[in-house]
Amino acid sequence: METLKPIxxxxxxxxxLEPRYLQLIAGCASNVRFEAGQFIFHEGEExxxxxxxxxxxxxxxxxxxxxxxxxxxxxxxxxxxxxxxxFPPYRWHFDARATTLTRAIALDGKCLRTKCEDDHDLGxxxxxRFAHVIMQRLQATRLQLLDVYGARP
Amino acid sequence: MAPDRNTLPVVTSVADPMLPxxxxxxxxxxxxxxxxxxxxxxxxxxxxxxxxxxxxxMLYVLGVGEVPISISGDPAQPQTLVxxxxxxxxxxxxxxxxxxxxxxxxxxxxxxxxxxxxxxGNDVVIVAGGIGLAPLRPVLFHLLAHRNSYGxxxxxxxxxxxxxxxxxxxxxxxRGRFDLEVExxxxxxxxxxxxxxxxxxxxxxxxxxxxxxxxxMICGPEVMMRFTVLExxxxxxxxxxxxxxxxxxxxxxxxxxxxC
Numbered sequence: 001m002e003t004l005k006p007i008x009x010x011x012x013x014x015x016x017l018e019p020r021y022l023q024l025i026a027g028c029a030s031n032v033r034f035e036a037g038q039f040i041f042h043e044g045e046e047x048x049x050x051x052x053x054x055x056x057x058x059x060x061x062x063x064x065x066x067x068x069x070x071x072x073x074x075x076x077x078x079x080x081x082x083x084x085x086x087f088p089p090y091r092w093h094f095d096a097r098a099t100t101l102t103r104a105i106a107l108d109g110k111c112l113r114t115k116c117e118d119d120h121d122l123g124x125x126x127x128x129r130f131a132h133v134i135m136q137r138l139q140a141t142r143l144q145l146l147d148v149y150g151a152r153p
Numbered sequence: 154m155a156p157d158r159n160t161l162p163v164v165t166s167v168a169d170p171m172l173p174x175x176x177x178x179x180x181x182x183x184x185x186x187x188x189x190x191x192x193x194x195x196x197x198x199x200x201x202x203x204x205x206x207x208x209x210x211m212l213y214v215l216g217v218g219e220v221p222i223s224i225s226g227d228p229a230q231p232q233t234l235v236x237x238x239x240x241x242x243x244x245x246x247x248x249x250x251x252x253x254x255x256x257x258x259x260x261x262x263x264x265x266x267x268x269x270x271x272x273x274g275n276d277v278v279i280v281a282g283g284i285g286l287a288p289l290r291p292v293l294f295h296l297l298a299h300r301n302s303y304g305x306x307x308x309x310x311x312x313x314x315x316x317x318x319x320x321x322x323x324x325x326x327x328r329g330r331f332d333l334e335v336e337x338x339x340x341x342x343x344x345x346x347x348x349x350x351x352x353x354x355x356x357x358x359x360x361x362x363x364x365x366x367x368x369x370m371i372c373g374p375e376v377m378m379r380f381t382v383l384e385x386x387x388x389x390x391x392x393x394x395x396x397x398x399x400x401x402x403x404x405x406x407x408x409x410x411x412x413c
Contacts, residue, residue, distance in 0.1 A: 061344060069344040073351045078359060099347050136355075139380075143352045144340045148374035149283035149313035 004029040004105060011052045011105070012078045013129060021122050028111035034058075034098035040081070041092045047084035049106045053077055056102025061095040072144075073137075074099070083130050085109025170407045173213045173258025176234065178251055184237060184319050188284060189249055190225065193234040193259065202262060203231045206269055206291035207398065210261030211406050212236065212248065220244040221403040223288035224262060228295055234259065237287035237319060263406040267292045268396055272368035276304040278360060278390075280381045282311045282353055282373025286319045288398055289372050293327070300332055307334040307360050311353025311377070314339050315346045334361065353377065357384040364389030372398040 005026040008014050014022065032051070034040055040051065040058060051058075058081055059071045072094065075081050084092050086109070116123030176193035183189050195201050204224050213219040220242070226235025240249040251257070269292060277296060281289050296306050308327065312318045318337065328335040336356045338349035349356075354377070369385050371378045378397045385395055 057349075059344070059350065067343070071342045071344060071346060071350045074338075074349045076349075076359075097344075140352045140355055143354065143376070143380055146376055147313070147340070148376045149311075149317060149340065 004031065007054070007105060008052070011054070013052055013080045013133070017125065021125060024115050024119070024122060025107065025112065028108040028115070030106050030108075032104050032106045034102045034104070036098055036100050036102075038098050040096040040098060040102075042095050043092055045092050047082060047090045047092045048109045050080060050082035050085050050109060051104040051106055053079050053081060054103045054105065056098060056104075057100045058102055059097050059099050061097060063095070069095075073140075080130075080133050083134060085113075086127070086130060170260060170263070171405075171409075173211070173219075173260050175256050176259045178253055178255050178257065179233065181251070181253060185317050187241070187249075188237060188239045188317075188319060190235060190237045191248070191251070192226070193236070193257065194232065196256060201232050201234055204228055204262040204291075205266035206295050207264065207266040207288055208262040209264050209288070209403075209406070210234070210236070210259050211263070212238075212244070213258030213260070214244050214247045214251075215256075215258070217247045218244045219258075219260075220248075221263070221400070221406055223398075223400075225287040225290045226294075227298075228291050229298055237284065237290075239284045260406065267370050268368060269295050272296075273299075273302045274304070274366075275394075276307070276362040276367040278307045278309070278357075278362050278367055278369040278385070280309045280353060280357075280369065280371045280373070280378075280385075282377040283313065283317065284319065285371075285373035285377075285398070286310055289370060290320065290323075292370060297330075297333070304366065305334065305362055306332070307362055308336070309353050309356040309360065310335070310337045311373070312337075312339050314341050315348070336360070352380070354380045354384045357381070357388055362390075367394060369395045370397075371395065375399070 003026045005022050008022055008026055008029060053075055055077055058075045060073045061069050061071050063069050081096060084090060116126060175196040177196050178191050179194050180192040181189060206228055209221050209223045211219050212222050222236045222238055225237040226233060238245050238248055240246045279289050279292060296303055324335060324337060327333050338351050338353055342350050367390050369390055371381050382395055
């Protein structure tokens with residue numbers, strides 16, 4: 001039977017991951033597709049998945065009373081969407097909406113958490129990869145917060 | 154980072170660098186809430202001057218003052234001098250109120266220039282932030298006019314909001330070309346914006362350039378340029394192939410007043 005293992009292996013997030021781990025992770029993976037405008041998840045909902053975006057674009061949004069819905073970041077091909085599945089209380093902090101037709105691999109967070117508890121080496125590998133993504137996003141967010149274009153060129 | 158640009162040969166000379174020449178405003182185009190583009194031609198006809206991509210002029214508003222402004226027009230069409238200006242000070246705010254037919258003084262061109270000749274045969278990555286696209290626009294005109302002399306050409310442009318993007322029509326045109334990669338992002342947007350949101354540096358990891366054969370040219374706020382340089386280096390571009398535009402403390406433009 002064909003699995004999603006080759007697709008996972010080709011995604012930048014899982015680059016150079018050991019095949020035995022890919023095999024384990026593939027057991028928690030499924031193909032998903034979102035139409036333009038479709039919400040992938042909403043703030044406050046239980047975070048049971050994360051997504052490897054294969055094609056398309058996803059906007060992370062937050063609704064404010066003053067300015068309505070604001071897009072804080074967009075993600076595209078090769079990006080990872082969501083890490084709230086990894087940390088209690090496993091709730092999404094933002095809305096995620098596909099702005100174009102988006103194809104992704106969904107990874108079942110509960111399934112992966114169980115496998116990580118059983119195999120801490122796998123858990124460490126995943127946490128390292130997510131820590132790298134979180135670090136990049138934090139740096140980008142800091143730069144965004146500086147509002148460098150606001151004061152002077 | 155970049156080699157000392159002062160050692161590069163001067164491409165244009167100025168007859169009298171202290172004497173402003175009168176230029177008439179031919180067109181004014183509003184770009185954003187606080188940025189506008191003016192096209193100037195010499196009063197009474199006659200020749201304008203040639204310039205290299207990246208050079209600037211001193212624009213003088215009678216009775217108000219003088220400011221250094223990068224030339225943002227096509228270097229192959231020097232008869233019309235084009236500047237995109239952000240109205241942030243006394244002189245630039247006055248410039249923003251001028252109309253077709255009004256006269257300004259022009260000195261120049263001054264300053265160093267982007268290494269478009271040295272970049273031949275290489276991929277070229279242009280990273281612009283905010284009004285920083287203006288000094289890089291002549292580079293794009295030059296590269297596209299000599300398209301076969303370069304490898305991949307990539308423009309990565311970031312602005313504060315969709316309303317702060319310069320040259321929207323040209324960006325759309327450039328995005329439609331098969332021989333030019335254009336990525337545009339903004340830091341803040343509402344849900345109606347269908348483009349990218351995020352800092353411009355995030356494009357670098359995905360941009361399809363060969364780091365061993367790439368010349369990068371960057372212009373924007375200093376913080377943005379610093380992070381861009383770090384990201385380019387992280388992806389293999391050598392420091393000597395990264396060029397930035399540092400625009401600080403220009404007063405007389407010829408090293409005479411000592412302000413710089």
